[in-house]
Amino acid sequence: MKPEALLHPTPAGLFCPIGRFHVDPVRPVERALITHGHSDHARAGHAKVLATRQTLDIMRLRYGEDFCGEEQAVAFGEEIDVEGVRVSFHPAGHVLGSAQVAIEKDGLRIVVSGDYKRGVDPTCAPFEPVACDVFITEATFGLPVFHHPDPRQEIDKLLTSLKQFPERSHLVGAYALGKAQRVIRLIRDCGYHEPIYIHGALAKLCDYYVGQGVDLGDIRPATIEKSSPDAFKGAVIVGPPSAFQDRWARRFNEPLIAFASGWMMVRQRAKQGGVELPLVISDHCDWPELLSTIEEIGPSEVWVTHGREEALVRWCELKNIPARPLHLVGYEDEGD
């Protein structure tokens, strides 16, 4: 069987015609397999959803009770038969509940990595390499310029800045699911135990992480309308980056804008965004991790999706690994 017969791109996303299901579809479908809870991968409105328990919980938190017609939770490593296709989920190390999906039929196995990373992250299960014939990898940071440093070194920058500018409120931009909780956990691991204030958009997800056993320390809401700027002097506030451009940010004292993202590797990106303190912390693979993952898994073919596909395909060509870009649409280039 050709791999394309088992799985191929369609306008709605990757589709398995034999098992009649999609992976991370971008429009409502009959049956969806969801890798993780980020909104560009996990959308509401599918008839049936198969995902890890945590991903289902996160979708419910974000979209409400009726986020899909029928849900089915799957444990890591558990094998499920979907219309004669063998399907299993394996940790991807991206955010809480994130999984790679292995799809197998007649001895041909395709692994859809979803978004993944190889660096240490105490807030989710670590990536597990799964042997396969076709490996479908993301390429968000698929350029040789991306080398994510040790995240603790980035948090040290934040802690140093708090000492240098004790009067300024440090606003740390971090995406609401995964990045925010990871950053708070990292700050704690670096020895900072003052209260950390969070934007309202983070509250439910932080509570969920705590409920799942991720200790975030003393976190408090930063959204009390009446609080005075003095209350936030020298404090760490975590929120979605979009909020910092909003009126919301005015309650803080001389805010110093930090942003935790892999994009912060490039100075111009930080400058354009008005970021004073870039923190290069990413939940995606950097370039060396993408290469070492492909080498480790050793698939006979690599398909590259969302991100900088052309550079990773070029690298595979140089290494004589058959590779092609999938040109899937609907996944945010900015997603991190």
Add this chain to the structure above:
Amino acid sequence: MKAFATLLDRLVLTPSRNGKLTLLADYFRDTPDPDRGYGLAALAGGLDLKSVKPAMLRDLVLERMDPVLFQYSYDYVGDLAETISLVWDGTRKDEIDDDHQPRLSEVVTRMNALGRTEVRSAVRDLLDKLDTSSRFAFLKLVTGALRIGVSARLAKQALSDMSGKDVTEIETLWHGLTPPYEPLFAWLEGRADKPVLATPAIFHSVMLANPVETGDLEKLDPADYAAEWKWDGIRVQMSSYGGTKKLYSRSGDDITGAFPDVVGSINFEGVIDGELLVGGTARSNNPTRTFSDLQQRLNRKTVTGKMLDEYPAFVRAYDLLFESDLDIRAENFLERRRRLGDIIQRAPHDRFDLSELVSFATWDELDRIRIAPPDPVIEGVMIKRKDSPYQAGRLKGPWFKWKRDPYNIDAVMLYAQRGHGKRSSYYSDFTFGVWAETPDGEELVPVGKAYFGFTDAELEVLDKFVRDNTVDRFGPVRAVRAERDFGFVLEVAFEGINRSTRHKSGVAMRFPRIARLRYDKLPRDADRLSTLTAMLDAKAG
């Protein structure tokens, strides 16, 4: 190198002056000699370092990298030094320990000791030994492209903040010292006496004037004062002693290299205060040219022969601080001027002239003269007390500047951008436009940008207008509604207007600021481009 690299990374993204000062002062306090001295020199523009051509850097990176992957990377990043600093490690490598990286002082001494044929391998070796951020700093230093928005003056202010010493004192010493400035740091930290200067041919802090405000002059006797034209150039100080000849900007930046025509003509010893202009001196009977002509010569490290021919520079002298090595700053203005006159008399007549005194009997008469100056490059008058000594700083009383009134136009807000720091949640940078005839009929064309002049309360109003009336977004910029009968009219004040090839409208304003919010006007009542071009023509005529 690591400390310096970290400092650069922070400075480049820190917009506020106070923030920069904190970062600089902390760096000078926490970094050991001699590294901090070389860091200071790099920031203040006084670091002598062997340079490396970008072509060699590109060759080095392509020795170990696929050209296609390099091109993808360069296209994405857009800056050669940054691209190379990021792609240099092809594979995952543990961060290089800070203690095992070469120090800034080692890098400087090693580079400067290299012979021609050794550069390539030394640069490769250093790139291997430095971490990503230090590599970037290193590449910026050796390619001479350290653009981080820190002036020499700001670096010295940070030294003052760190030590409690007066910045004027640091300024006075500055040009007599060389990197890595160990005696300077020893004095700043109270470990040694103040360094002694060997020559007066250094920069001395300048005397500044206050603007004339209502009621200022009424109390003063015109007979006690002399007046001069205020020319629209830049303030400079010429220092010459014992063969050392220097030209400094008013903030103490050394601009000698950019003005070989002026510096090469110095045939006197002493320290002269004056205005740098382009065109002909009064003595050569050629006209003084505009500020936009002078701008062709500014902010350059070197200058071509063609520039020297097309934009000849000269100095219009107005004060003398040192006569040879004799400090005469305590003498009165008229006496200093008399001595200055003798020096200028003997100096090359095409490069130096003496600022002319304007005679007047009453303040009213001077006011009339000020409003209608005889030359378009004059922007007002300077008023100086005849018996005043030369005192650094901006004292109220001895010197005044009385400028021509600012120009005003009514313009329409077109785009807004968020500010920085305290203003990062406000739309506080405004691009404004006026009406112009275009092939598609009458349209608003952008003519300038302003980000101050308004009060905090007015900023709230402006910000709200932007948020409520956004019609398009381009990254951090928002386009706002601007139609004949709906929009926001701003009264913009500015100091002057120049022709510009960079702006679509063909004009560029100097020092534009928002003078008033014109709630009472509709966009259709705003000014037309022809009003601005007429100002240009009036100036040229």
